[in-house]
Amino acid sequence: MNIDVPAMIGAVIREVAVREQDGKPARAVIATRTYDTTVDDLWEAITSPERIPRWFLPVTGDLELGGRYQLQGNAGGTITACEPPRRLSLTWEFGGQVTWVNVALTEAGDGAQLELEHIAYVDEDHWAKYGPGAVGVGWELSLMGLALHLESGAAVDPEAFAAWSASADSKAMMTASGTAWGEAHAASGEDPETARASAARTVAFYTGQG
Numbered sequence: 001m002n003i004d005v006p007a008m009i010g011a012v013i014r015e016v017a018v019r020e021q022d023g024k025p026a027r028a029v030i031a032t033r034t035y036d037t038t039v040d041d042l043w044e045a046i047t048s049p050e051r052i053p054r055w056f057l058p059v060t061g062d063l064e065l066g067g068r069y070q071l072q073g074n075a076g077g078t079i080t081a082c083e084p085p086r087r088l089s090l091t092w093e094f095g096g097q098v099t100w101v102n103v104a105l106t107e108a109g110d111g112a113q114l115e116l117e118h119i120a121y122v123d124e125d126h127w128a129k130y131g132p133g134a135v136g137v138g139w140e141l142s143l144m145g146l147a148l149h150l151e152s153g154a155a156v157d158p159e160a161f162a163a164w165s166a167s168a169d170s171k172a173m174m175t176a177s178g179t180a181w182g183e184a185h186a187a188s189g190e191d192p193e194t195a196r197a198s199a200a201r202t203v204a205f206y207t208g209q210g
Helices: 005-010 039-047 124-130 133-152 158-165 168-187 192-206
Strands: 012-021 024-035 059-061 068-071 076-083 087-094 097-108 111-121
Touching: 005 012, 005 133, 005 168, 012 111, 012 133, 012 168, 024 133, 039 097, 039 111, 039 133, 076 097, 111 133, 124 133, 124 192, 133 168, 133 192, 158 168, 168 192
Parallel strands: none
Antiparallel strands: 012 024, 024 111, 059 068, 068 076, 076 087, 087 097, 097 111
16 A cells, blocks of 8 residues: 555644533544545545445444444444535544544535544543544544545555554654644644643554554
8 A cells, every 4th residue: 555644644734722512621623634526425435334434444323313323343422413415513432431523524626625623521631641643643544544535436455554554654644643733732822842742642652652
């Protein structure tokens, strides 16, 4: 699998924001990326139970407003908003915690833009240790998988992806992504030294050094 790591890193806009969720303080990790496709095709890729496993994970459940979904070996939750082909919101329930994911699609020139916002209540210890990269790097890898799928329409080869995940290019990708999320963290108002330290711990975790 040949992946242009600098291009993948440069394709994502990263933002960290303060939010309030149900009256409680929260933080949002926001990743935005533009794809060379239509809004309708992008919507289908992120909502069709046939296409989601081609770039993400197998999914089961009632994939409509108010329905429950379950990603194989990962999160489940409830679909809380669904406005085809523009907006999708859901709870992200994993490890005994509930967080929230909002996705918005818009036209962007000749392509389509996806904005993904993941909101969580403030866990000071975890946030202080890892910052936004703990969530951001994972989503960025998923958005990369989506890009690979949209380029060909085919499923990402799991064996080829597993081999790539153990490669030097994969570590370079996660290092660059974690570092970039640290920069976004600092840009949001965090002390730059604190943001860099959190990013370094995130990179160490994802690359197996921590």
